[in-house]
Amino acid sequence: MTEFPLMALLIWGTVVGLDLASMLQGLFSRPLVAGAVAGIILNDPMAGLRIGVTLELFALDVLPVGASRYPDYGAATVAAVAAGAGESWTAALGPSVLLGLLLAHLGGWTIVLHRRVTAWALARAEHKLDRGEPGVASRVHLLGLTSDLVRSAALAALGLAAAALLDYAPRLDVGTERALAIVVVAGGFVAVIGGALRRAGTLRRMVWLAGGMALGALGLGLS
């Protein structure tokens, strides 16, 4: 990896980390989007799409509701694509997606840390805040934003370092690579289908889901 993509990936990983909750939430942290852009940066858009789609299956099981602890798939996907770009994608899919899953869960813990930092700042400013002193809310808020910026950058840097280290791992044989690819894809489908069924809630919505699957299968048959 040359210097340019490394810096660009670090910046992109930080941007998608901020997009997860602190700023905009405009889909940039979705694995498919984060992976596609990382693929373009690395001049291997197809690796970005394949790894992004697979991690997206896992991410679709997650509802990013405020108080819950959820994985951070954005920077994790950027690192996963960095690990898999330039390789035969069937060989790279399994190890890259596994790296992405581990980093995403580590990212979930970093969100808890970031919230603790913000809570500490809030506790220090609480009396001033409750007295309505001007500028206090803005200061606490900007500190929270800075904390998330640092968190996102650190996670992206750690992910890119892990991706670089993966280059030194012993090569797997073709059979193992294929088996790992099936395992991660199957895991992704368990996540997306389980998530869709739980979100559906009602039998009627499950019928919509089943109808969609039938339509997709029909489309496959016709193509």
Next chain:
Amino acid sequence: MIGRGRTFLRLAALQASWTYERMQGVGISFAMEPLLEPLAADSDRARAARARSAQYFNAHPFLAGAAVGALARAELDAEPGERILRLRIALSGPLGALGDQLFWAGILPAAMGLAMIGVTQGYGLGIIAVVVLGYNLLRIAVTAWGLRVGLSHGLRVAHAISESWLPGAAPRAGNVAAVLIGVAVPLVASWLLRGSGQPVRATVLVVAGAVALGALTLRRPLSAPGLTVGGAALTLLLRWSTA
């Protein structure tokens, strides 16, 4: 109004100071600050309004503009502080539930389902760009709408929202998401597995197995990432032990 524009921009970063103690409270105060500037001449009123604005609050971030607008309007209209705090509590649950249903369980999975379908059909980066652009335009429009409704209705904002397009759109978005995710499942399975030289049988087995396991998670939630990492570890162990 310049204050409204600044509030609108600040709403994009509403959750940066999210904490378990006040949830979005500080973010709401940060977003409301420009709207409360007309109170600056009366420092006691301004202090009381600022103190109230930073109390506990939690709603869907894209709909929080309605609360920010309504609370600011109530402060500017000199409504009693207790009524303003009651409005804050009353808006928190419904704006959260509606937004979660509309965006997190509806529009977001629908958008990603559509993007995945497009990718499998060869529209790759183009469809992703279109989906991201469309989603962000919608998100901006909804936030702007919420802020406008809140500012114009003040304490009556809950009634205005219940009479709007919002409650009807949320369940429809969920239906669209279910269909699009359903369509995406076989297409993505084929794209990922058959594209890598796996036989059709493997694709069918993976989807059928995933449906069965996914259905099991309805009663007993299981961690799909955990299952995957465990499955991969077992695969490596088996391959190495037989090598």
